[in-house]
Amino acid sequence: xxxxxxxxxxGARARVRLQGALVESFPELxxxxxxxxxxxxxxxGAPVLHRPCRRVGDAELGGAGLASLIEDMFVTMYAAEGVxxxxxxxxxDLAVFVYDCPDDDGVRHVGHVxxxxxxxxxxxxxxxxEDEGCLSVPGPHAELARPEHVVVGGLDRDGSRxxxxxxxxxxxxxxxxxxxxxxxxxxxxxxxRTRRKVLRRMEDMRGEVVQRRRENAEWLAGGAAGxx
Ligand code: ZN
Numbered sequence: 001x002x003x004x005x006x007x008x009x010x011g012a013r014a015r016v017r018l019q020g021a022l023v024e025s026f027p028e029l030x031x032x033x034x035x036x037x038x039x040x041x042x043x044x045g046a047p048v049l050h051r052p053c054r055r056v057g058d059a060e061l062g063g064a065g066l067a068s069l070i071e072d073m074f075v076t077m078y079a080a081e082g083v084x085x086x087x088x089x090x091x092x093d094l095a096v097f098v099y100d101c102p103d104d105d106g107v108r109h110v111g112h113v114x115x116x117x118x119x120x121x122x123x124x125x126x127x128x129x130e131d132e133g134c135l136s137v138p139g140p141h142a143e144l145a146r147p148e149h150v151v152v153g154g155l156d157r158d159g160s161r162x163x164x165x166x167x168x169x170x171x172x173x174x175x176x177x178x179x180x181x182x183x184x185x186x187x188x189x190x191x192x193r194t195r196r197k198v199l200r201r202m203e204d205m206r207g208e209v210v211q212r213r214r215e216n217a218e219w220l221a222g223g224a225a226g227x228x
Pocket of ligand 1 (some may be wrong): 001002133134135136176180
């Protein structure tokens with residue numbers, strides 16, 4: 001999911017939840033980003049974005065391939081100034097997403113989920129209408145109603161169970177990314193007319209967005225991610 005203007009990234013002293021659990025401190029960029037390489041982001045129309053992703057299999061859990069995919073996804077997400085990214089957004093047909101996303105209470109959430117399953121909480125009848133955007137629909141944002149509170153269950157890269165609860169902007173992110181693994185983009189949830197408008201605006205904006213990502217990639221390669 002792309003960062004909306006409403007979202008404020010927490011400062012260094014913000015509370016951080018890693019894989020759902022509170023941690024004492026955390027670097028500005030997830031350590032995975034240091035080891036990853038930036039991949040191209042697929043855009044609306046790419047078949048891999050529009051079909052359900054293959055579930056991560058037992059043989060892949062704990063493997064180097066999955067770990068390095070997640071590393072690549074983190075650094076790709078940072079270069080694109082995203083708050084969440086699914087594997088099919090880097091062209092990989094696998095049900096995995098990564099996130100580094102603030103909620104509305106000043107908590108920063110960082111982690112990854114394989115084979116995510118969304119469970120709405122009891123109070124999920126509360127809907128929030130907010131701006132949403134997608135790295136695979138570069139540029140525009142559109143208002144979309146989504147439940148305020150959700151829980152996503154799944155596995156980490158080693159196959160351990162994870163459960164991540166989110167509210168506010170982070171709940172939106174969890175839903176947006178789980179949607180990706182099901183082959184669904186946020187624009188598929190918009191009225192037809194709004195969807196068309198978003199796609200037209202994307203045509204106007206994408207050049208600038210792609211250029212900015214290229215500049216960020218150079219900045220990250222220059223050591224911002226801690227690499228050499
Ligand atoms: Zn997206």
